[in-house]
Amino acid sequence: MKVYCCERNVTSLPLDVEPLVACTHCDLIHRDTALPAHGQALCTRCGAELYGAGTHxxxxxxxxxxxxxxxxxxxxxxxxxxxxxxxxxxxxxxxxxxxxxxxxxxxxxxxxxxxxxxxxxxxxxxxxxxxxxxxxxxxxxxxxxxxxxxxxxxxxxxxxxxxxxxxxxxxxxxxxxxxxxxxxxxxxxxxxxxxxxxxxxxxxxxxxxxxxxxxxxPVPPDVRAQACPDTASAAASDLAVCKVCGLISGAHGGGQRCARCGAALHLRQPQSLSRCLALLLTSLMVYFPANLWVIMETESAFSVRQDTIMSGVIFLWREGSQDLAVIVFVASVVVPLLKILALGVLLACVRWQWPVPRVQQARLYRLVEIVGKWSMLDLFVIALLTAVVDFGSMAAVRPGPAAIAFGAVVVLTMLAASAFDPRYLWDAQDSGLKGRHG
Ligand SMILES: [Zn+2]
Ligand SMILES: [Zn+2]
The missing domain is CATH 1.20.900 (Dbl Homology Domain; Chain A)
Structure with missing residues (x-):
């Protein structure tokens, strides 16, 4: 069951009796609301999950x-x-x-x-x-x-x-x-x-x-007792949200650590956009060799077969495993490209304010986070085949040079997704934060 949390209206309740939760995806502050069993609190602005019902x-x-x-x-x-x-x-x-x-x-x-x-x-x-x-x-x-x-x-x-x-x-x-x-x-x-x-x-x-x-x-100091202006996001209220434990603290210009878990506190991840862009450009450069070079070599008594990712997909399709061919195609070709394009679009949305609705941008980012690891599929297949098909001249499978390039694409795109701080997507909308992009 999904329950949308109440957006916090600062004037409605004194802060010291009202626990706060900040959305890690868009930075909006919410009131901590009790949920029904197996309920899920969602952010009212971007739809990301804030917390579960705590039934576990x-x-x-x-x-x-x-x-x-x-x-x-x-x-x-x-x-x-x-x-x-x-x-x-x-x-x-x-x-x-x-x-x-x-x-x-x-x-x-x-x-x-x-x-x-x-x-x-x-x-x-x-x-x-x-x-x-x-x-x-x-x-x-x-x-x-x-x-x-x-x-x-x-x-x-x-x-x-x-x-x-x-x-x-x-x-x-x-x-x-x-x-x-x-x-x-x-x-x-x-x-x-x-x-x-x-x-x-x-x-x-x-x-x-x-x-x-x-x-x-004693329980670590919490920001609940502090006064903060009536603005939507934590950063605009000069509050920093701990990415590890969720505790909200006063930002005081940044540079301090979370009182509860000791993680470094930042209003936004430092150099998030430039790191994401650098990782993305590198992954785009390795994406082409990963797809064009040989990823797997199959040797039998009579022939040597060299496969790229795409020819491997066609092989599965011709052998009658159309469903698996589609899965491998999506995991190995579509997902990495989708991740690179999606993160590129999101960076452009932050940099040039592209007119994509913000909720769609937020959904796109969540999609990138979820699908990321599935590109590893082909590498697991190659490793298993290499290990199990090892019969000398009768039959053998070897990984090709594209395998390393492909591994690099998977890792780089995952790092790029984690480097991107999605809260930037909402900053232009939140007053008081302009000019803080890093
Ligand atoms: Zn949100
Ligand atoms: Zn913390």
Whole structure:
């Protein structure tokens, strides 16, 4: 159930009895409203989610985090796929695929795969357990805020669902050549994917911070008691919103740290637009080699086949897997280009005030954030095929030079999206902030 939060009218209630929430996407300040069970508070201006109903407890999040941690270990121990070619068996785990890539000299690619499929989930889950276990026992742990920041930083890089789709695509590609079956690791991976999805909902930072605050005496100073002018956005009221824990503090010209979690406070992310533009231009430069060069080489006893991303899509289509061909085409060709174009349009909207309705701009940014990681699909497929199809001169798969360029496009566009501060989109509308773009 979705509930639109009330926009704060400063004159209606004294600030010291009215908890405030600022939208991290457009900076509008709202009154903290109680929600029905499973409700979701949305920003009245841009539609972004402000917070959930808080129906999840530390116990609930902890149970899911423990389950995910166990599944994460098991899914990495067991092979994902078994492939049989003329009586010869081959299997691979994800760590095995990373190892094979590294041995073939594709160290950068191997590191990227290890990061997205193993390290980022492991670090995120460790951070969550470090935070939740002591909370459950009613203890305060040193480094709580740092662990929360780490969890938040890891979340966009956890790509188990993309890996599982990669297993499915590899399955279809191998099916025509020999006997292929999904093994324990693949099923454990699917279970891990589902538990992580549940954990993503249950681990509400707001709920975790409140549970932590309840143990803490005294509660850090809050801006609620401060007077602020009757303006729409936090920045226009000289209030800074912590991106990690959501606490609103007086900005006092900037440069200080959040009283609750210690994160650096900025009215807007410093150099957001110039960093985003630089990353975007670099990703556009690597986008062309990524699509034109060979991304995968398949060698058999009789022939050597070289595929670009597009010829791989056509191959899937001709083999009768039209649905997967469409998925790979969207993930590998459309999504990266869409991200580059969309961020380019958003930068132009901020710089030259392009006449795109602001709510549409906000939606476009949220779309870019959501679809980002799915471009990793092709890289997971290549890694799995490289590891499992390794029969010497009989059959072998090798990654081509485009694979590294493609990996660079994925990483650069993800970094560009996170560098862009969407609150700039609304600044021209909010009075009092003109001339602060950085
Ligand atoms: Zn908003
Ligand atoms: Zn904070």
């Amino acid at each position: 407890s530390v116990d609930h999040a902890l149970a899911l985090a423990l389950g995910a941690a166990v599944l994460c270990v098991l899914a990495n121990l067991f092979p994902l796929i078994r492939f049989n070619l003329q009586g010869v068996d081959a299997t691979t785990t994800i760590v095995g695929a990373v190892w094979v890539m590294a041995q073939r000299g594709m160290v950068v690619l191997a590191a990227l795969l290890a990061w997205a499929a193993v390290l980022a989930p492991a670090i995120m889950l460790s951070g969550m357990l470090y935070v939740l276990l002591p909370l459950r026992l009613g203890r305060r742990m040193p480094g709580f805020a740092r662990a929360m920041r780490l969890v938040r930083a890891m979340q966009p890089w956890v790509m188990i669902e993309v890996l599982m789709l990669g297993v499915l695509v590899s399955f279809v590609k191998l099916d025509k050549t020999g006997a292929v079956e999904a093994t324990a690791g693949a099923w454990l991976g699917v279970a891990l994917m589902l538990v992580l999805a549940g954990l993503g909902v249950a681990f509400e930072p707001r709920m975790v911070w409140r549970s932590h605050d309840a143990l803490r005496v």
